[in-house]
Amino acid sequence: MRLLLPLFAIVMTSLPLLAQDLVPKALPVATVSPTPRFIPGDKEMTASFSDAASGEPKLTFPSRTEKLYAQWRGLHLPDEAKIRCVWIAENVGDIAEPNYTIDEAKTTASKPDAYGSFALSRPEDGWAPGDYRAEFYVNDKLTATVRIKITE
Numbered sequence: 001m002r003l004l005l006p007l008f009a010i011v012m013t014s015l016p017l018l019a020q021d022l023v024p025k026a027l028p029v030a031t032v033s034p035t036p037r038f039i040p041g042d043k044e045m046t047a048s049f050s051d052a053a054s055g056e057p058k059l060t061f062p063s064r065t066e067k068l069y070a071q072w073r074g075l076h077l078p079d080e081a082k083i084r085c086v087w088i089a090e091n092v093g094d095i096a097e098p099n100y101t102i103d104e105a106k107t108t109a110s111k112p113d114a115y116g117s118f119a120l121s122r123p124e125d126g127w128a129p130g131d132y133r134a135e136f137y138v139n140d141k142l143t144a145t146v147r148i149k150i151t152e
Contacts, residue, residue, distance in 0.1 A: 047072045047136045047144040053117050060149045063126040070134040070146065073115040077138060081109040084137040085118040092130035
């Protein structure tokens with residue numbers, strides 16, 4: 001390998017380099033980015049948080065957010081799958097002990113690609129700043145976990 005590097009450097013420096021060689025002959029053409037596609041696997045569902053029932057996924061929310069929505073989408077759910085979401089305050093300082101269960105909600109998926117959201121309303125004093133998560137269970141098996149941060 002040591003012999004190839006100096007030889008390569010000699011070959012490169014011995015070639016004549018002209019200014020027109022440095023200018024591209026044509027500008028690159030912009031293309032449309034490919035749409036992300038689902039890659040089949042054994043995952044039963046995906047999950048995310050938002051501040052709207054069908055809103056864009058987010059990871060950080062201000063403490064004044066009216067409602068938090070734990071969204072889920074089935075990918076390969078069994079027939080009549082029981083979906084359960086557990087809301088957990090992981091670390092909110094002195095407000096609650098670590099990994100405190102705030103609430104939980106349940107529903108039944110009507111088809112393998114069913115989707116929905118579970119909403120949790122803001123407490124009167126606002127959300128306590130800190131780390132939260134939602135755990136999603138399909139027929140009592142933990143399938144997805146989503147973590148968020150609530151800021152002042």
